Amino acid sequence: MxxxxxxxxxxxxxxxxxxxxxxxxxxxxxxxxxIIVGQIDGIGGDASFKVKWSTKNTEETINxxxxxxxxxxxxxxxxxxxWLHQSVNAVEIIAVGHRVVHGGQKYTAxxxxxxxxxxELETLMVLAPLHEPHNLAGIKAAQESFGNxxxxxxxxxxxxxxxxxxxxxxxxxxxxxxxxxxxYGFHGLSYEYITDRLMHMFPKEAxxxxxxxxxxxxxxxxxxxxxxxxxxTMGFSSLDGLPMGTRCGEIDPGVLLYxxxxxxxxxxxxxxxLYKESGLKxxxxxxxxxxxxxxxxxxxEAKQAIEYYIKEVKREIGALTALMAGLDVLVFTxxxxxxxxxxxxxxxxxxxxxxxxxxxxxxxxxxxxxxxDHSRVLCLKLHTDEERVIARHTLELAKQEMALN
Ligand code: ADP
Numbered sequence: 001m002x003x004x005x006x007x008x009x010x011x012x013x014x015x016x017x018x019x020x021x022x023x024x025x026x027x028x029x030x031x032x033x034x035i036i037v038g039q040i041d042g043i044g045g046d047a048s049f050k051v052k053w054s055t056k057n058t059e060e061t062i063n064x065x066x067x068x069x070x071x072x073x074x075x076x077x078x079x080x081x082x083w084l085h086q087s088v089n090a091v092e093i094i095a096v097g098h099r100v101v102h103g104g105q106k107y108t109a110x111x112x113x114x115x116x117x118x119x120e121l122e123t124l125m126v127l128a129p130l131h132e133p134h135n136l137a138g139i140k141a142a143q144e145s146f147g148n149x150x151x152x153x154x155x156x157x158x159x160x161x162x163x164x165x166x167x168x169x170x171x172x173x174x175x176x177x178x179x180x181x182x183x184y185g186f187h188g189l190s191y192e193y194i195t196d197r198l199m200h201m202f203p204k205e206a207x208x209x210x211x212x213x214x215x216x217x218x219x220x221x222x223x224x225x226x227x228x229x230x231x232x233t234m235g236f237s238s239l240d241g242l243p244m245g246t247r248c249g250e251i252d253p254g255v256l257l258y259x260x261x262x263x264x265x266x267x268x269x270x271x272x273x274l275y276k277e278s279g280l281k282x283x284x285x286x287x288x289x290x291x292x293x294x295x296x297x298x299x300x301e302a303k304q305a306i307e308y309y310i311k312e313v314k315r316e317i318g319a320l321t322a323l324m325a326g327l328d329v330l331v332f333t334x335x336x337x338x339x340x341x342x343x344x345x346x347x348x349x350x351x352x353x354x355x356x357x358x359x360x361x362x363x364x365x366x367x368x369x370x371x372x373d374h375s376r377v378l379c380l381k382l383h384t385d386e387e388r389v390i391a392r393h394t395l396e397l398a399k400q401e402m403a404l405n
Contacts, residue, residue, distance in 0.1 A: 202329070233320075
């Protein structure tokens with residue numbers, strides 16, 4: 001008999017709703033043992049539904065009920081719930097935690113989603129038009145499907161609300177700041193997870209000057225002092241800072257004016273270029289947004305895309321180190337950082353000036369500590385787990401809510 005048939009008890013469901021996908025995970029309470037991770041992709045088109053049990057190594061493809069593929073988030077979520085019902089029928093979902101990209105200037109911590117919170121989140125859609133509407137669609141679908149259980153929003157921006165005005169503002173007329181045009185920084189749930197791990201693994205170093213580099217499909221870097229974010233490479237939108245899979249990273253705003261005035265492009269066309277056709281994909285001449293493909297390619301454009309990427313990562317390490325007037329710990333996380341020996345090595349070589357001495361063998365072996373014994377800066381490679389952060393917050397707030405009712 002499959003192990004899942006023995007599973008019983010209460011659980012937290014986490015949901016990360018993107019434009020055409022829903023990533024989800026199920027955690028048993030109170031220990032938050034993760035029992036399932038899964039993903040519904042291609043919603044509205046050729047949708048697929050895959051799950052992985054913590055007890056098995058293989059990914060399972062789930063068939064759609066009656067062969068009906070979901071046309072929207074609501075339908076996708078009801079397929080998911082139906083499947084959970086059948087597969088772990090003795091597990092009761094007591095709360096749902098949602099990843100929400102933007103919490104604006106107001107939300108500095110996770111929130112129980114009430115009607116008032118939902119209304120406020122809707123006003124924030126203009127700040128993240130490509131992500132927030134899908135996050136909110138996921139929340140609405142979950143509210144419809146789960147009825148009255150607590151739903152909790154966990155914001156990617158909240159972690160960075162500790163920045164000073166100087167680290168948050170742009171040098172444009174100040175009334176834009178009052179309208180919410182400032183540096184928000186993202187990937188906060190990942191930074192929170194890594195910060196927490198650092199506190200447990202290296203408590204003395206964790207409160208010193210730390211840079212965390214989250215390099216995945218999206219990429220950013222954050223500087224932390226005393227465990228709080230003081231600056232991030234991402235700004236008003238998730239376009240700024242480092243180049244990404246398909247996003248441009250730092251760019252002169254004059255380029256956008258040129259695109260408008262001389263290429264006749266409107267906002268939609270420019271957004272498409274900057275979000276979907278740039279970064280590694282754009283620089284590699286359309287070859288790929290995936291670092292693995294670029295690393296395996298011999299073509300000049302792929303090599304140049306990697307060179308540009310490494311240059312920008314080094315530059316931001318330098319900039320954040322200068323802002324903090326020093327560096328004690330550098331952590332690599334995210335799909336590229338966690339997996340690419342070459343990127344970690346290329347970034348860390350020739351960084352003695354900042355006190356970084358790479359241990360090539362530890363890096364090759366994929367060890368946690370990748371700096372050598374003489375390195376003044378402790379360099380680490382750590383796996384991030386945003387879902388677990390969402391699950392933790394959701395359990396905490398759900399307990400408070402249940403105690404009140
Ligand atoms: P997301 O930002 O969507 O959460 P991830 O953090 O999972 O993405 O990172 C995904 C990216 O990690 C892939 O697009 C790929 O570029 C990179 N990646 C994954 N495995 C490797 C590898 N072995 N070598 C180099 N890059 C890798």
